[in-house]
Amino acid sequence: MERKHFLTLGAGLTVGGLIGKSALNGENISGAKTKISDYKFDPEKPFPISPDGDVNHPEHDSPYWDFIRTLFPLKSDLTFLNNGTMGITPYPVLEALNKSFHFIAENGAYPMHDGSFEENLGQLLGCKGSELAITKNVSEGVNLACRAINLKKGDEVIITLHEHVGGCTAWLYRAKTEGIVLKLASLGATAEETLKNIKAVKTKNTKVIAVPHIPCTIGQVLPVNEICAWAKANGIISAIDGAHPLGMLQMNLKEMGCDYYSGCFHKWLLGPIGTGFFYASEEILSRSAIHHVAAYSVDKFDMSTTPPSMGELVNKTARYSYGTFPGPMYDGAKAAMQFYQKIGPALIEKRVKYLSKEVMNGLMEINDNPTLKFPVIDPSRSQNGVDNSSNNSLPVAWKMHHSQGPVIEVLTPAEDASRGAQVGFRIHEHPSKIASSNAQVTKEGAPIAIKAMSQSLVPGTSTPQASQRFCDFARKNNVILRYVAENNIHCVRVSTHYYNNKKDINRFFDVLQLFLKEEGWM
Numbered sequence: 001m002e003r004k005h006f007l008t009l010g011a012g013l014t015v016g017g018l019i020g021k022s023a024l025n026g027e028n029i030s031g032a033k034t035k036i037s038d039y040k041f042d043p044e045k046p047f048p049i050s051p052d053g054d055v056n057h058p059e060h061d062s063p064y065w066d067f068i069r070t071l072f073p074l075k076s077d078l079t080f081l082n083n084g085t086m087g088i089t090p091y092p093v094l095e096a097l098n099k100s101f102h103f104i105a106e107n108g109a110y111p112m113h114d115g116s117f118e119e120n121l122g123q124l125l126g127c128k129g130s131e132l133a134i135t136k137n138v139s140e141g142v143n144l145a146c147r148a149i150n151l152k153k154g155d156e157v158i159i160t161l162h163e164h165v166g167g168c169t170a171w172l173y174r175a176k177t178e179g180i181v182l183k184l185a186s187l188g189a190t191a192e193e194t195l196k197n198i199k200a201v202k203t204k205n206t207k208v209i210a211v212p213h214i215p216c217t218i219g220q221v222l223p224v225n226e227i228c229a230w231a232k233a234n235g236i237i238s239a240i241d242g243a244h245p246l247g248m249l250q251m252n253l254k255e256m257g258c259d260y261y262s263g264c265f266h267k268w269l270l271g272p273i274g275t276g277f278f279y280a281s282e283e284i285l286s287r288s289a290i291h292h293v294a295a296y297s298v299d300k301f302d303m304s305t306t307p308p309s310m311g312e313l314v315n316k317t318a319r320y321s322y323g324t325f326p327g328p329m330y331d332g333a334k335a336a337m338q339f340y341q342k343i344g345p346a347l348i349e350k351r352v353k354y355l356s357k358e359v360m361n362g363l364m365e366i367n368d369n370p371t372l373k374f375p376v377i378d379p380s381r382s383q384n385g386v387d388n389s390s391n392n393s394l395p396v397a398w399k400m401h402h403s404q405g406p407v408i409e410v411l412t413p414a415e416d417a418s419r420g421a422q423v424g425f426r427i428h429e430h431p432s433k434i435a436s437s438n439a440q441v442t443k444e445g446a447p448i449a450i451k452a453m454s455q456s457l458v459p460g461t462s463t464p465q466a467s468q469r470f471c472d473f474a475r476k477n478n479v480i481l482r483y484v485a486e487n488n489i490h491c492v493r494v495s496t497h498y499y500n501n502k503k504d505i506n507r508f509f510d511v512l513q514l515f516l517k518e519e520g521w522m
């Protein structure tokens with residue numbers, strides 16, 4: 001993407017009318033003619049177009065990526081930059097689901113859970129199929145890991161300040177009901193710093209480290225291999241929340257060395273919604289508690305013996321998934337794995353990191369935009385500078401590493417090892433908003449919401465309100481982002497998957513530019 005695009009894009013756009021006529025009208029971006037009706041996905045056969053022409057820059061927009069985009073039903077007038085919440089299902093996955101549900105309905109066929117799905121998944125994750133169980137989502141896997149570990153009152157678990165509700169509630173519940181102690185580590189600006197922060201909260205009572213591989217907040221990639229190696233060396237059990245990496249980054253759980261790992265197919269792998277997996281290593285399985293058992297958990301049962309009898313727990317992680325196998329959903333997940341492998345994990349990782357870097361660079365450029373206006377309201381604020389002293393009044397979660405600028409602060413580290421396919425950033429509150437809100441708040445009878453807002457408006461810093469207003473504004477303009485309110489982090493999260501393209505990124509910046517104009521920044 002050309003540099004300084006922020007200055008040049010968006011001319012002539014009007015609020016609310018941004019997308020409308022300028023949409024792609026159902027055509028793919030650079031005029032590639034392949035239509036889904038002409039093409040049937042076959043994992044055994046090559047795509048009708050290859051990225052060969054782009055071997056040196058496979059991450060760039062090209063007829064190949066335009067073709068790939070045609071395999072997604074996503075509306076062309078929608079700029080979907082929220083894959084971190086839920087992936088867009090491509091046609092091959094929808095077709096596999098449809099076919100499988102139909103097959104069962106037509107033949108009265110019962111979906112057998114024969115372990116082949118776990119075998120395929122094991123190849124993708126770098127572990128044995130016998131170390132995997134299917135779940136319906138990440139939260140289920142996190143709960144299985146949390147309950148598999150014997151802990152007593154006072155035992156400590158390291159988590160982060162950036163947890164998703166699905167990643168931490170199981171631990172919070174045990175803290176509340178059983179008295180285990182949660183120790184919070186903050187994320188660093190680099191992988192090294194993050195590791196240091198984690199090590200700093202360890203005590204002699206630390207029994208578990210339960211951190212996300214990639215937190216939902218700012219998409220930072222944690223140095224999980226180093227974390228798990230350190231945990232192992234210190235007799236600490238590692239339970240990783242892996243909601244995001246599968247389908248985004250190449251993975252190898254054995255190299256990672258974690259004890260437990262919980263992931264899903266419905267985010268970056270673009271599989272059916274409500275499909276997930278749980279990994280418990282061979283070594284940890286025999287020491288893992290299990291609370292729910294049924295078919296597939298045990299090798300036999302017999303109610304006709306006296307007393308009624310049961311055999312042994314099966315010697316594989318699949319003991320955690322029981323009952324009727326949702327076969328069609330996992331046929332869909334299998335198609336998602338095949339689709340991912342067909343495009344290529346290495347190529348995908350390269351492309352998503354490239355696209356998110358474009359977003360990060362564009363955000364950083366905004367701060368250099370000479371057309372930005374800085375009305376001097378607070379004398380402590382300089383023309384271009386930031387009143388960092390005011391940061392002292394912010395909650396702890398706000399004091400993160402970031403690339404701070406007069407309008408935008410980028411929270412996701414720029415370091416390559418700590419970046420994936422997501423960027424978190426905040427928008428500063430324009431000083432005039434602070435002035436007008438302060439004026440209102442001094443009026444008798446000002447609404448409580450305005451009073452609350454005024455209290456959090458600190459000149460020269462970003463506010464929850466500005467980032468949230470932007471996400472609402474973007475949605476009205478058909479750009480879907482995630483507002484991250486969790487843990488007082490309050491930022492905008494931009495997710496870019498391989499089906500996104502330069503046009504999507506340009507639309508995002510167009511909308512941001514319009515918003516900043518409305519806010520009085522330009």
Ligand SMILES: Cc1ncc(COP(=O)(O)O)c(C=O)c1O
Pocket residue numbers: 084085136137138139140164165166167212214215216241243244264276
């Ligand atoms: C880091 C993280 N952990 C856990 C979850 C919960 O995932 P699920 O909804 O699949 O249970 C999410 C969902 O966004 C997440 O981002």
